[in-house]
Amino acid sequence: xxxxxxxxxxxxxxxxxxxxxxxxxxxxxxxxxxxxxxxxxxxxxxxxxxxxxxxxxxxxxxxxxxxxxxxxxxxxxxxxxxxxxxxxxxxxxxxxxxxxxxxxxxxxxxxxxxxxxxxxx
Amino acid sequence: xxxxxxxxxxxxxxxxxxxxxxxxxxxxxxxxxxxxxxxxxxxxxxxxxxxxxxxxxxxxxxxxxxxxxxxxxxxxxxxxxxxxxxxxxxxxxxxxxxxxxxxxxxxxxxxxxxxxxxxxxxxxxxxxxxxxxxxxxxxxxxxxxxxxxxxxxxxxxxxxxxxxxxxxxxxxxxxxxxxxxxxxxxxxxxxxxxxxxxxxxxxxxxxxxxxxxxxxxxxxxxxxxxxxxxxxxxxxxxxxxxxxxxxxxxxxxxxxxxxxxxxxxxxxxxxxxxxxxxxxxxxxxxxxxxxxxxxxxxxxxxxxxxxxxxxxxxxxxxxxxxxxxxxxxxxxxxxxxxxxxxxxxxxxx
Numbered sequence: 001x002x003x004x005x006x007x008x009x010x011x012x013x014x015x016x017x018x019x020x021x022x023x024x025x026x027x028x029x030x031x032x033x034x035x036x037x038x039x040x041x042x043x044x045x046x047x048x049x050x051x052x053x054x055x056x057x058x059x060x061x062x063x064x065x066x067x068x069x070x071x072x073x074x075x076x077x078x079x080x081x082x083x084x085x086x087x088x089x090x091x092x093x094x095x096x097x098x099x100x101x102x103x104x105x106x107x108x109x110x111x112x113x114x115x116x117x118x119x120x121x
Numbered sequence: 122x123x124x125x126x127x128x129x130x131x132x133x134x135x136x137x138x139x140x141x142x143x144x145x146x147x148x149x150x151x152x153x154x155x156x157x158x159x160x161x162x163x164x165x166x167x168x169x170x171x172x173x174x175x176x177x178x179x180x181x182x183x184x185x186x187x188x189x190x191x192x193x194x195x196x197x198x199x200x201x202x203x204x205x206x207x208x209x210x211x212x213x214x215x216x217x218x219x220x221x222x223x224x225x226x227x228x229x230x231x232x233x234x235x236x237x238x239x240x241x242x243x244x245x246x247x248x249x250x251x252x253x254x255x256x257x258x259x260x261x262x263x264x265x266x267x268x269x270x271x272x273x274x275x276x277x278x279x280x281x282x283x284x285x286x287x288x289x290x291x292x293x294x295x296x297x298x299x300x301x302x303x304x305x306x307x308x309x310x311x312x313x314x315x316x317x318x319x320x321x322x323x324x325x326x327x328x329x330x331x332x333x334x335x336x337x338x339x340x341x342x343x344x345x346x347x348x349x350x351x352x353x354x355x356x357x358x359x360x361x362x363x364x365x366x367x368x369x370x371x372x373x374x375x376x377x378x379x380x381x382x383x384x385x386x387x388x389x390x391x392x393x394x395x396x397x398x399x400x401x402x403x404x405x406x407x408x409x410x411x412x413x414x415x416x417x418x419x420x421x422x423x424x425x426x427x428x429x430x431x432x433x434x435x436x437x438x439x440x441x442x443x444x445x446x447x448x449x450x451x452x453x454x455x456x457x458x459x460x461x462x463x464x465x466x467x468x469x470x
Contacts, residue, residue, distance in 0.1 A: 016237050023233075033201045041203050041229075045236035050244065059248045 004057030005101050014095060015058060019048045022091040031083040035074060052088075055108045067115040077120040081113055138225030142169045144185070144212060147221065156225060159197055159206055169221065173208060181210065185221070188212055194228070204229045267395060267403035268332050270348040275395065281403075283394035286347035290431070291387040291405075292331070292358040293413035294322070294365055296380055297422050299339035314378065315339065318369070325364045329357045334405050341365075342413075344405060347393055355434035358386055362425045363439065363462035370423070385417030386427035386460065408452065415449045416457065429456040439463065 006015065023045065027033050036044060047070070050060045085106060092102045122130075132139050138156035140163075142149050147169035157163075163172045170176055175195040184191040190211035197204050209224045263272050267281075275281050296318075303311045315336075322341055326333045330353075331345040343361060346354030362384045373379040389409035396402045416426040426444055427435070435441060444457035 012241055016234075016241070019237065020233065027201050037198075037201045041205075041232065042236035042239070045233055046240040046243075049237055049240040053244065059244055 005097075005104060006053060006056035006058035008101070009056070009095070009097060011058070012053070015049065015053050015056065018091055018095050019045070019052050021094060022052065022088055023048055025087045025091060026084065029083055029087060032080050032087075035076070035080070055105050064112065064115045067112055071116045072118050075119050076117050078113075078117055079120075081117050085109060136227075138206070138223075138227075140169070140223040140225075142221045142223065144219035144221055150220070155227075156223070159199065159204065159225065159227070169210075169223065173223075173225075176208065185210070185212060202229075205232045263401070266401055268348045268393075271393070271395065271403060275401075281395040283392050284348070286350070286391050286393060288350065288352075288354060289344055289346035289389065289391040289405075289407075289409055290354040290358040291391070291409045291413040292343050292345075292362050292365075292384060293387070293410075293417045294341040294362070294382050294384045295417050296339040296382050298381070302378065314380075318372070318380065321368050321372075322361075322365055325361050325368065329360045331357050331361055334403065342405075342410070344391065347391060347405075353434075355386075355388055355431045356438060359425070359427070359431070359435050359439055359460050362386060362460065366423055366425070367462065381422040383417050383420035383422060384425040385413040385415065385420060386425060386431060387412030387414075387416065388428060388431050411451055412449070412455075415452065419444075419447065419457070420459075425460040426457055427460050429458055431460075432458055435460060 009015075027036055051062060052058075054060045054062050088109065089102055089106055092105060093099075097105075132151070133153045135153070136155060138153065138159055140149060140152035140156045148166065149163045149169070149172070152163060160172045170178055170181070173195060174197075177193055180193070181191050190209060192207070192209050195206050195208055197206060205228050207226045207228045209226075211222050211224075213220050213222050260272070263275070267275065271281055302314075319336055319341060322343075323333055326343045329345070330351065331343045332347065333341070333343045335342050343358065344354075345351060345357035345361075351357065365384065366382065369380050369382055387409035389407060389412065391405045391407040391409055393403065393405045396404050412428060416428070420426040432441060440461040440463055442459040442461070444459050446454055446456050449455050
């Protein structure tokens with residue numbers, strides 16, 4: 001895993017901060033905050049930690065199938081997904097990540113749009 | 122500003138939620154801003170347990186009766202966020218009036234961080250397990266290439282010192298007409314035949330505490346007496362040799378291709394070492410290896426030839442026959458014997 005963004009920015013130490021900040025932003029967002037209302041706190045943190053770690057090339061990987069299974073009941077639309085991407089990008093920038101790397105991460109997450117968005121065209 | 126006013130100001134401004142209620146009835150006398158933010162403004166006449174929902178009332182009552190402080194946790198929802206509030210209630214007295222002091226701390230972050238640590242440890246543990254499995258796989262692979270004791274040395278020191286083993290016996294087997302078979306058969310068939318035969322040989326070798334060193338095409342080389350010395354080395358390789366032939370003999374009865382083999386035994390000293398840096402090969406060198414190889418070439422199909430030095434060790438368990446004196450390249454004149462099993466059903470002589 002040498003050379004991953006995960007390692008470049010200090011591994012879990014940074015990821016944990018990114019996850020916390022992203023989680024706060026997501027909850028405060030009127031667009032997507034409601035998705036998190038009834039979710040168990042520890043489950044959500046667990047999911048976010050693993051998901052963001054995997055996006056950065058850390059020691060977890062989510063299969064497309066897993067992502068699809070978790071999100072298909074939630075009826076997430078493209079606007080929700082766009083909001084999530086923009087919040088995550090903002091959080092990464094806040095934590096000192098270089099533009100190139102942010103773009104790589106966003107590219108990674110965009111590649112999974114189909115697995116997460118379940119309504120709208 | 123009086124001390125009492127300062128105290129009240131302090132209670133109002135700190136980040137900890139504070140409330141005071143009368144002990145009988147649990148009606149509020151005071152609450153500060155964080156308390157109201159988390160639990161809502163208590164309406165007049167409302168009680169502590171009505172405002173803080175989810176308090177374990179039985180537990181609270183029994184604790185307060187004994188005068189011990191109560192500690193608990195409640196979950197509240199503030200906008201979309203679930204908060205975990207640690208509630209501590211203790212009894213104090215204002216003159217003769219017993220009062221309940223309620224102290225609330227927002228420990229959501231602590232819980233979130235705990236969740237994160239759990240998540241991280243599960244990731245790390247899973248990775249450790251994966252690494253462990255990978256290590257085992259590598260170990261198994263290396264153990265195919267070298268004996269365990271050599272592997273242990275290699276693992277500890279990163280190198281293997283060539284080692285001389287004084288009393289070792291060697292068995293060398295060669296399949297007859299293998300090249301011809303390989304030339305006119307589909308390579309996958311050739312390989313599967315070879316695989317089948319050598320796997321069976323490996324089992325036999327293991328059963329007699331020998332060590333398979335290598336296969337070179339259709340030749341199979343195993344040793345006994347190294348890396349762990351054994352007084353039975355000659356008998357062990359002879360036991361393997363007669364069973365190799367018996368296996369082939371049995372196999373030939375049911376398989377289409379009838380394999381024949383020659384076997385040579387050798388005895389003496391052997392040097393064992395890992396050769397190469399990038400591509401590790403554990404190999405053995407020495408006169409006994411040459412001996413087994415030369416004698417194998419002289420053997421008639423489905424027979425075993427050994428030097429007379431081995432007679433003493435083999436005579437009780439095997440049928441030995443005179444094979445005369447021969448001049449062996451590199452080894453000089455040698456008296457040789459044939460070795461056969463005492464199995465009644467064996468056809469090989």
